[in-house]
Amino acid sequence: MSLPAVAIGCLILIATVVPSPAQSFFCDRPRKPYIPSYSTDRSGMERAQDDVEHYTRRMKEYVECVQNEQADAVDEHRRVIREWNDAVSSYNNR
Known part of the structure; x- marks a missing residue:
């Protein structure tokens, strides 16, 4: 493999690994609040x-x-499949 091909491969890898600004790394699920019993006073309620x-x-x-996150995962999966198909096509056409 030639050096330009390696450089292009690295650029593709970086482009797919670095998250877009719209992506987040963690969705913070809130804790379920305390639900008081019937014996709680008005201020507690x-x-x-x-x-x-x-x-x-x-x-x-x-x-x-x-x-x-789900939409980002689906988009990423589609990009990976498209890149894979392009790589296979390029390989088969050489």
Whole structure:
């Protein structure tokens, strides 16, 4: 293999390994909030309501993150398959 081919191969590898800005490395799943029992006083219920509302907002963000990760994974898989098919085609045509 010639040096330019190695350099091109390295560029392809770098382009596929380095994540895009849209990709994240971790979707932070929120913890389930404490749900008080029936014996809790009013202030305890109000705190719990705030916690559940915060949890709901964070869970929506988490679900969106997971959906984005799924879309990124599908895109990456398609790119890998396309690159593989191109490599096989180039190999077969030489």
